[in-house]
Amino acid sequence: MSRTVGIIGYGAYIPRNRIKVEEIAKIWGADAPSYKKGLMLREKSVPSPDQDTITMAVEAAKNALKRCTINPEEIGAIYVGSESHPYAVKPSGTVVAEAIGATPSIHCADFEFACKAGSEAMFVAHGLVKAGLIKYGLGIGADTSQGAPGDALEYSASAGAAAFIFGENDLLAEIEETYSFMTDTPDFWRREHQFYPQHAGRFTGETAYFKHSLSAAMGIMEKSGTKPDDFDFAVFHQPNGKFPLRVGKTLGFPKEKIETGWLVPTLGNTYSGASPLGLTAVLDAAKPGNRILMVSYGSGAGSDAFIFKCTDKLIEVQNNAKLTRDYLDKNQKYLDYGTYSKYRKKIIKNA
Amino acid sequence: MGITARNWREYPQRYRLEAAKCSQCGKVFFPPRLICNQCKSRKFETIKLPGEGTVKTFTVIRVAPTNFIDEVPYAIGIIELLEGFSTMMQIADCDPEKISIGMKVKLEFRKIQSDGEAGVIMYGYKAVPVSE
Amino acid sequence: MRDVAIIGIGMNEKWGELWDKSIRTIFTEAALNAMDDCNVDHIDSMYIGCMSGGLFVGQEHLGSMLADNLGADFIPATRVESACASGGLAFRQAFMDVASGMSEIVLAGGVEKMLDVDGGAATYALSTAADQEYECFHGVTFPGLYAMIANAHMAKYGTTRKQLAHVSVKNHMNGSKNHRAQFPFKTTLEEVVNSVMVADPLTIMDCSPVTDGAAAVILCPLDLAKKKFANKPIIKVIGSGHATDSIALHDRKDLTWLSAVELSGKRALKMAGKKIADINVCEVHDCFTIAEICVTEALGIFEPGMGGPSVESGITNIGGKIPVNTSGGLKSKGHPVGATGIAQIIEITEQLRGISGDRQVNGAKVGMTQNMGGSGGSSVCHILEVN
Structure with a gap:
């Protein structure tokens, strides 16, 4: 008999630094209004020099632990999904495990699948709990993503993390269904030793983002026998403001159901953290009985889809840790392009 | 290598803020010690330091x-x-201009330093203002 | 224990940027000057204060190298390290060697060759005198540690930015009369306050400089000094005190109070059978302006919190009731860390001999030195008296 598994704790982390589209556009002679309109994005988060995927993952995990009452030593697996792991070789997850006190009886792995690495960490963590192999599993999506200077990606590539603890008891949101959809579609990549990723321009749209996101969404609804009306919220991967709204519209989700988890206009694209952070914002606001559709997208390409149903317990713990919107909307510090360049190591000192 | 092992050895303190509390007189040591300088007891229990505190004094390093x-x-x-x-x-x-003695802070996990561009990254805690 | 006297003193002609001289040369120069000052043709043993030959010039094992360069073949030679108090502690070891009867003519020296590394590396080398894993790890510097003491002192006692500056102005005034000083210029309160900030509230003019330099003194039993070295006033070492405290500043209950200074001072005074009021002239460790204020309080020269108002009042000027740092202090004379404690002994010796020229404290009979390690993790005090 299959176990009922779900989220027992969740947490977010977003750095306080921001840079506005205008600040980037003025450096590259680009037209800020058309970027803002085209991307439906006004600003993005920027990590401080002392923040990386690991530090944000730890803070998000600590917030997740504040929303449950488990002993961290009982967490059986920690998976960190990111395209910006600080080390090319050496796990991020072990640092998180040590920092939250979950070592040494634990399984750790780092995932990478462009912007989908976070949802796949969630998928595997929940899957192991469902299989009965571990008591609790922690899945994290975190990124300090970079776009090449002047490239369209530079306006959106941002930083943030979201962490989810999965278990069988005291659920905040039950996982009702999962479904994944993948093909080999080279729309975006970064080769070993390259600093910035490359992308295939408009090829990233229809054949990549939209095909996989829509297929995964339709697939999970077909598998579960649900339709858009059955959902109170939908979270799609948000590389810019427009794409997730268009996916929602195509599927028949009104904008109101998307807006709660639509963080991108002031957050940017946190890559592996994007749809997971959107989910944390929805969980912060959801009520018992609400049903949530989440669909990630990672270039390369694929989408993971989840259906969550919120429990009565959710509202008891929402305020036990800092809310995602509080990270997003309060205490922002706006950087100029020079400071941003220094923070993001875009200034070459050894030339 | 020297820095790698030295940093790894301090993980309980740097990653988890573990301190030793003297079982006899209650004095707290960070990092842990083998003998209490207050009561000379050699028995300690491990405690976790709280994630919030107060600025006792500070400076701004410019060099x-x-x-x-x-x-x-x-x-x-x-x-x-x-x-x-x-x-x-x-x-x-x-x-830095807004820091004051007595200010409330909370601790966040951050990169403290690294052994050059290619060496190990050393993590630990920094204080951030609570009010902001 | 035998009574001990200082019979010879020597330094480099001038401290500062000694680009053409190596660590072995600057030390040997000072040591030969000290030997020539008392006309000894040999020494029986020596102690060399040096904080970090390893980090500054890649050289450890200074006992061997410096005895060899001094032509003092095969003598016992010991390098002593207690951060910036290395020199004072080397002197104490030499004093104990003579007092115990183990050796007759002993050299106490100090040396630091600091300018061969860049600013970042020098800042790092000096910061190793703090708790490496729990202070330096977070990026603190020595100016930073003393700046934190200054901010705590200002908050607790109302010590002012201007009072800190008075220390620098006074010491530069004194140093302007010292031909050996690295920075023998005069300065003003405005210049000190408006100089470039190093660690708030301390500006570069609150900080002692990075210096190349060496200093040496020769000690022998008092009886021998009276017999063979009486052509100059004989300076007796009547008190020696040494104390330690927690290396990490944050482990101290009162961030404004230097317990090691207090205790080393009390121990030296007790051995000397003197009270602090008996001291006519004093060289203290003004690595930063706030340090002089805290030290004068910890030694009991002034009440806690009164160090700032006292320096402002001029009481510590030459001609004041208790002149402090007549040499110009670390601030103006320079601070080659390992040599500083020995140079303090030399300044007091000259004052007691009555040869300090424009800096002379009239009628000085008893003088005191205080040499500090780190942010107050160690302190060494000595009391000298003219025979």
């Missing part, structure tokens, strides 16, 4: 050691985490 040169100016202070117990850490995410 830094080699490993921190790119970070100037940065604030650093002595943070009281328990009554009578303090330790040193940077005060991040704030305007």
Whole structure:
């Protein structure tokens, strides 16, 4: 008999630094209004020099632990999904495990699948709990993503993390269904030793983002026998403001159901953290009985889809840790392009 | 190599803020010690330091050691985490001009330094203002 | 224990940027000057204060190298390290060697060759005198540690930015009369306050400089000094005190109070059978302006919190009731860390001999030195008296 598994704790982390589209556009002679309109994005988060995927993952995990009452030593697996792991070789997850006190009886792995690495960490963590192999599993999506200077990606590539603890008891949101959809579609990549990723321009749209996101969404609804009306919220991967709204519209989700988890206009694209952070914002606001559709997208390409149903317990713990919107909307510090360049190591000192 | 093992050895303190509390007189040591300098007891229990505290004193470093040169100016202070117990850490995410003695701070996991561009990254805690 | 006297003193002609001289040369120069000052043709043993030959010039094992360069073949030679108090502690070891009867003519020296490394590396090398894993790890510097003491002192006692500056102005005034000083210029309160900030509230003019330099003194039993070295006033070492405290500043209950200074001072005074009021002239460790204020309080020269108002009042000027740092102090004379403690002994010796020229404290009979390690993790005090 299959176990009922779900989220027992969740947490977010977003750095306080921001840079506005205008600040980037003025450096590259680009037209800020058309970027803002085209991307439906006004600003993005920027990590401080002392923040990386690991530090944000730890803070998000600590917030997740504040929303449950488990002993961290009982967490059986920690998976960190990111395209910006600080080390090319050496796990991020072990640092998180040590920092939250979950070592040494634990399984750790780092995932990478462009912007989908976070949802796949969630998928595997929940899957192991469902299989009965571990008591609790922690899945994290975190990124300090970079776009090449002047490239369209530079306006959106941002930083943030979201962490989810999965278990069988005291659920905040039950996982009702999962479904994944993948093909080999080279729309975006970064080769070993390259600093910035490359992308295939408009090829990233229809054949990549939209095909996989829509297929995964339709697939999970077909598998579960649900339709858009059955959902109170939908979270799609948000590389810019427009794409997730268009996916929602195509599927028949009104904008109101998307807006709660639509963080991108002031957050940017946190890559592996994007749809997971959107989910944390929805969980912060959801009520018992609400049903949530989440669909990630990672270039390369694929989408993971989840259906969550919120429990009565959710509202008891929402305020036990800092809310995602509080990270997003309060205490922002706006950087100029020079400071941003220094923070993001875009200034070459050894030339 | 020297830095790698030295840093790894301090993980309980740097990653989890574990301190030793004297079982006899209650004095807290960070890092843990083998003998209490107050009552000479050699028995300790491990405690976790709280994630919030108060600035006892501070400064803004404008001339830094080699490993921190790119970070100037940065604030650093002595943070009281328990009554009578303090330790040193940077005060991040704030305007140095706005720091004051007595200010409330919370601790966040951050990169403290790294062994060059290719060496190990050393993590630990920094204080950030609670009010902001 | 035998009574001990200082019979010879020597330094480099001038401290500062000694680009053409190596660590071995600057030390040997000072040591030969000290030997020539008392006309000894040999020494029986020596102690060399040096904080970090390893980090500054890649050279450890200074006992061997410096005895060899001094032509003092095969003598016992010991390098002593207690951060910036290395020199004072080397002197104490030499004093104990003579007092115990183990050796007759002993050299106490100090040396630091600091300018061969860049600023970041020098800042790092000096910061190793703090708790490496729990202070330096977070990026603190020595100016930073003393700046934290200054901010705590200002908050607790109302010590002012201007009072800190008075220390620098006074010491530069004194140093302007010292031909050996690295920075023998005069300065003003405005210049000190408006100089470039190093660690708030301390500006570059609150900080002692990075210096190349060496200093040496020769000690022998008092009886021998009276017999063979009486052509100059004989300076007796009547008190020696040494104390330690927690290396980490944050482990101290009162961030404004230097317990090691207090205790080393009390121990030296007790051995000497003197009270602090008996001291006519004093060289203290003004690595930063706030340090002089805290030290004068910890030694009991002034009440806690009164160090700032006292320096402002001029009481510590030459001609004041208790002149402090007549040499110009570390601030103006320079601070080659390992040599500083020995140079303090030399300044007091000259004052007691009555040869300090424009800096002379009239009628000085008893003088005191205080040499500090780190942010107050160690302190060494000595009391000298003219025979």
